[in-house]
Amino acid sequence: MFYLKKILSAWLIPPVSLIVIALIATCLINRWPRMAKKILIFSLGLLLILSFYPVTDLLMLKLQPDHVLTKGEMSQAQAIVILGGGTYVDAPEYGSDTVNRFTLERVRYAVALQRLTHLPILVTGGSVYGGNSDAKTMQASITHDFRGQVEWVEDQSRDTAENALYSAGLLQVAGIHRIILVSQAWHLLRAKKLFEHEELTVFVGPTGFVTHPHSLLYLSLPHPTALMMSCIALHEWLGILVDRIFKD
Structure with a gap:
């Protein structure tokens, strides 16, 4: 299926x-x-x-939320969950797989949130086409590139619905029910509902908003x-x- x-x-x-x-x-x-x-x-x-x-x-x-994550929402959360957004496979400049552009945006923002809140991070995302999982490449980037810490690695999920299902299982065992969910702003409307379906309280942590110059010339060109x-x-x-x- x-x-x-x-x-x-x-x-x-x-x-x-x-x-x-x-x-x-x-x-x-x-x-x-x-x-x-x-x-x-x-x-x-x-x-x-x-x-x-x-x-x-x-x-x-x-699709995109009309506000960013607030300090009040941060104070209520118990953990940060980062959704995998894909892998930069066989990156020649690094000599191995690493996070792609979308995942990098998520990782960078999540680590910034961790520094503000001191909350544990869960990374979620498997490997659809073989190779390293999104979760493993995120863990490597967080620890080596950003000096952050990862508490849980969920590397079996293949889509957002499985991200929610498998992550909820790990979090509920740890007694965590309120999370900050980090992904691109346009992805969070759907992702939030899937995580709420797993009985988690979700505060969205949007990043990577779609923005552009507002000049008439720019808007009139494809x-x-x-x-x-x-x-x-x-x-x-x-x-x-x-x-x-x-x-x-």
Whole structure:
């Protein structure tokens, strides 16, 4: 089931789905030219629209929290949980696997929170495609790069739902029920609900907000990063929909 979800999401989420639709329309253009042209314009037009930051902002509007973690929330938490965001595999400059960009943002912020709160850290994330787990690379980065401390390593989970399930088991054994959950701002709406489903009280620790210059020229130009973040937002909304269907 897990790998089926991976395959379906890879093909259903833009830009791949829109490119596939455009290719199909191109193949049909001789047989049904009018319909094929409309489909082609729709798919390529939507791909272009998703490349503008105002569209990205609209898709991210309800995903990202409207505030950062407060001191009051920090004081109530018992532990910090960092969600794995992927591994930089065979990093040539380091000679081994290490955290990727998204995971690095999470690790850096979590260690900053640990210095403020002195709370223990749990890292969670397995290995989907083989190699070192996200949790192991996070542990190495926290201890060697940032001089932080990791209390628990959960390295069996393959997605956010399993992050929540397996992490909750470790935390509840330790008597911990209130956590700061650290991830990208756009990931936390869905992740928070999954951890709350495991009967944990969750204070979100968002990092890596989607931001950009606000000049009219910048906003009027398409950007590959805007397309990437728009597609990430659509992936999150699809995940939220699936969770509502199967978890409620």
